[in-house]
Amino acid sequence: MTERATTLGVAVIGTGRMGADHVRRIHEVTSGARVTAVVDVDAERAKAVAARVDGCTAYTDPAAAMAAADVDAVLIASPGPAHEATLLAAFEHDLPVLCEKPLTPDAASALRVLEAELRLGHRRVQVGFMRRYDPEYAKLKALLATGQLGRPLMVHNRHRNVASPPFFTSTMLVTDSVAHEADATRWLLDHEITAVTVLRPTPSANAPDGLRDPQFVVFETDGGALSDVEIFVNCGFGYQVQAEVVCERGTARIGDGHALVTNMAGRWGGTISQDFTERFETAYDHEIQAWVDATRRGEVTGPGIWDGYAAAAVCEAGVRALEDGGRVEVELAEKPALYA
């Protein structure tokens, strides 16, 4: 504990829903960090958010914030298309970065960012795959690591939302939603994904016109495993994320969430979260705390640019598979030693 003298000054880039929530989190929940800068192209919004935190300055230009003396680290929560430029600017200042997912919108841009970090010569970027910080996923990963279940053979994933927002497209079921399962599969199994199949049942009557919802996605991995994903973003009944890993000697499942059980009116059971912020609140808290702690030690310990790039490549293959209704192979660059 002794080496925690300095408090980390964080610039939060983007003050939309996610960015504003991270400002609140660092201000109220995270130990050892404070928000010293917020950045948004909308100057008024930036000012309004900055006003909530003592000693926090509002900017419209990320580079200006990164040049400030009280900025030690950067949290990127702007829209995906803006990430590449912001990441490259952070590399120029050699600042540690926590970058919300997606790293960038496609595999080619993710690869450019990866090459820039390679030129920098050390890892600076953690990508916001926060499920790795969820206590249930962490227990699942820890159990697999003991080896007592044997080698993983299959993963069955369920990912359900009450209703999709108006702007949601069939493609976003893959790139926005299943992207989480792509990373979770890679992380849990320590495999890369080599092919994607997307099956398209008749859409639910509750899906907006033209939206292919639900979809059923199957990942194949270089370790010979399968990982299937039910993605259903208009299921109506709640927000639900479940995963069962089937291994040679047993299976392990998370996401049942049996904390409070009632008997009422002819039924036993419990409530289902209606929102990801409730289900994954602790995961977000732990993610930010872990990033702050590692950054203060000068380390990157969480998912990095390679993970962001791999997710982008998988999602690109997934989008093609969705369009075809078939199987598409994933193409990955060779993995650099920096990410070994």
Add this chain to the structure above:
Amino acid sequence: MTERATTLGVAVIGTGRMGADHVRRIHEVTSGARVTAVVDVDAERAKAVAARVDGCTAYTDPAAAMAAADVDAVLIASPGPAHEATLLAAFEHDLPVLCEKPLTPDAASALRVLEAELRLGHRRVQVGFMRRYDPEYAKLKALLATGQLGRPLMVHNRHRNVASPPFFTSTMLVTDSVAHEADATRWLLDHEITAVTVLRPTPSANAPDGLRDPQFVVFETDGGALSDVEIFVNCGFGYQVQAEVVCERGTARIGDGHALVTNMAGRWGGTISQDFTERFETAYDHEIQAWVDATRRGEVTGPGIWDGYAAAAVCEAGVRALEDGGRVEVELAEKPALYA
């Protein structure tokens, strides 16, 4: 209750494990029936089984048993390749039949039997898909029938055995095991299956050499639904059959089996059946009882020859899909009005 004066005299054809168990069941459990004949090519085995039941005669020829005055109905539990001839003989005597699955070993022979029943002009055959008589499956079917969950979109099935017998082949995972999920899918959804895909992860180290175990099978239906099946016959930990139907407004899952829960040595939980006879004992009892009751009323109420034929056609497509690792369409004859 009044019209139950006569007791149904049943000839059981085949006295292997399944046949002998059905003899015991009818003798000890089933009300309104008695075993009056047993038939086996092995005359000694037939005599040994007949000796356990008063008034039961042993035969080696099914036709001879069917001609006996005290035989009112036939239960076929002989090996699959013998079914076709026995069924045709039963049609000659116009006897009601309960035929263990598979109806016949392939779609072509199933179609011949179907055509023979059509010539007979009325339904006489019930096929032994006993999951339809399992209380949990029955509750699931009943819930779907209420319509409160909306239209079914997907079914997720898990089918796990402790270990496969020595004679089990990769093909039998489809034809012997997944055949149950093929029928369950058709029955639960009231859809026909139109295509089969079989995915083949790297086999478990606990699978016998050369056995492709586990497999992951995906059915597509004429109602636009998907039904996926994890079949894993060397899972090591128990016999487990689970199904979750995902509908437009909710999901329903069976097979968790939480009857007795213990806290012991750092763990809470329950035991898992090691054998299908334990898990489905009640289903077998109900199946035989329902067949006896319907037969005494002169009706066929359970799964019939069309269901046996459809399962055979699906399994044939499944075997080709297993060999290819791809997707194979199912070809079905037109459905006769007799089975509407």
Add this chain to the structure above:
Amino acid sequence: MTERATTLGVAVIGTGRMGADHVRRIHEVTSGARVTAVVDVDAERAKAVAARVDGCTAYTDPAAAMAAADVDAVLIASPGPAHEATLLAAFEHDLPVLCEKPLTPDAASALRVLEAELRLGHRRVQVGFMRRYDPEYAKLKALLATGQLGRPLMVHNRHRNVASPPFFTSTMLVTDSVAHEADATRWLLDHEITAVTVLRPTPSANAPDGLRDPQFVVFETDGGALSDVEIFVNCGFGYQVQAEVVCERGTARIGDGHALVTNMAGRWGGTISQDFTERFETAYDHEIQAWVDATRRGEVTGPGIWDGYAAAAVCEAGVRALEDGGRVEVELAEKPALYA
């Protein structure tokens, strides 16, 4: 199986709800028995029930039925106050009896019946404590018998009904409802109950005026264990019977009933039975079948007169404890060797 030639002819005494259901059960479900006589003081009702079964005669006098040539055994389902006379008549004919609970309405009359069976010199009576035949209770008993949990220290019981019938009194919560837990405690632990305490929280607003519902009953046993019972007969939400046995090295719980789990409208969970006939249908079937099987072998294997007497003595103490709101000791005669 060989020695099952004769079918047991059963006289059912009493054709109310319970008696009529047992007639149906023996006629439709039970193997190896048939109803040859029904008896009711209401001659019309007896005739109506007899008319549903071929070869069944209606009587108004139990003794006349017992004298009939086709009556081999007696099932008593008449009101409790009539049991003593019927049991003594059955002893005169030396007929096997299955007597619905309670054996008799009080400990003194139960003791007279017990002494009559002692004079007869062999056991003839099984008492209708059907929970001993419930598969979940049977698993719990079997687990305790293995000794792997160590010695039982406490039992926590929950017994909940949707609503009580109009004639239900505060005393009947003890004598009619908790009587089941009294027997279950004695049977699970193999202890006798030595004292009863009844605690009386403020009644639920949903209880009929003047009914002390719920109550909380604590049994002490001669093995130093406690068994507490929540009895709540107007809980509103369902019929629920749960038991957890706390032992030196672990606990075991039954009654959660997780067979079908749904996700719907913001909640996961399952339905709760609304009625004991649904929850304990299999127990009733197994009870009658076991009695028929034992009777045909000339044995009594189930709970006997000693168990019926002990339950009556416990309930009498319970009623006094309810009136006092305190603790009352149970007085039992010495246990005869016949029931060892």
Add this chain to the structure above:
Amino acid sequence: MTERATTLGVAVIGTGRMGADHVRRIHEVTSGARVTAVVDVDAERAKAVAARVDGCTAYTDPAAAMAAADVDAVLIASPGPAHEATLLAAFEHDLPVLCEKPLTPDAASALRVLEAELRLGHRRVQVGFMRRYDPEYAKLKALLATGQLGRPLMVHNRHRNVASPPFFTSTMLVTDSVAHEADATRWLLDHEITAVTVLRPTPSANAPDGLRDPQFVVFETDGGALSDVEIFVNCGFGYQVQAEVVCERGTARIGDGHALVTNMAGRWGGTISQDFTERFETAYDHEIQAWVDATRRGEVTGPGIWDGYAAAAVCEAGVRALEDGGRVEVELAEKPALYA
């Protein structure tokens, strides 16, 4: 968020297991506070703990720490007998206090502290009943507050530890363990406890010689409810805290903890915590954070001295009930308006 400029300087009194853990928590987890002083009669231990935190001074005298300019609030984690003097000293400095349970060792001393706070004229003390901050208990309380289950009638509590420490006495099962259920009952129901009964089954063979373990405690409340507690501190299998509230229209249960479910070696289920720090880690974090937040706003929002006093009075009655094996009434002073 704006009014959080100043960081709260906390003096932690007592640096044993609990105190040292709170120092770590405030240093690493809690936002808006820092440890500026630690106090212990063991000067070396105080120095060792202080050395882990920048700007933290070690003291041996609580009063000296309270007089320091950088101390804004006091967390008392010293042994119970030292609490009274420390609380009175804090009142002299008018400092906010978070006092670990028990408030003081007995009802008389608790009442003296209560009177001292009354003389101070405003509330300054929060007592460390951290279950009120546990997410599961919070959900249970919130559900009761909606009124949809109706009025609470009974609470069933289970409190199990793997093994008791060597110094544990029969009395401590009441004063140290059941004290949590005393507070939880008062808080969940918003009732005061009026009588305590302690039942003593034969001790487990795994309990140390002379320790009466398990015990079964029944609280009666001024709202006519019962709350029973199984306390079993040598259960062997894990740390388990469960509560079920039975209301007029339904029940609600917490503590099943089904987060990760495995299938392995013939069993399904999950692990049981072995330690309260794992089960209640989040509760401790939330408790300290809530106290820091309220203190910075100049408020006391958590359980106060009245709650600490009431728990002491209940435990005193519980100890007498344990000795008698009977029922003892709880005597409480009149509740001052300050705690209304």
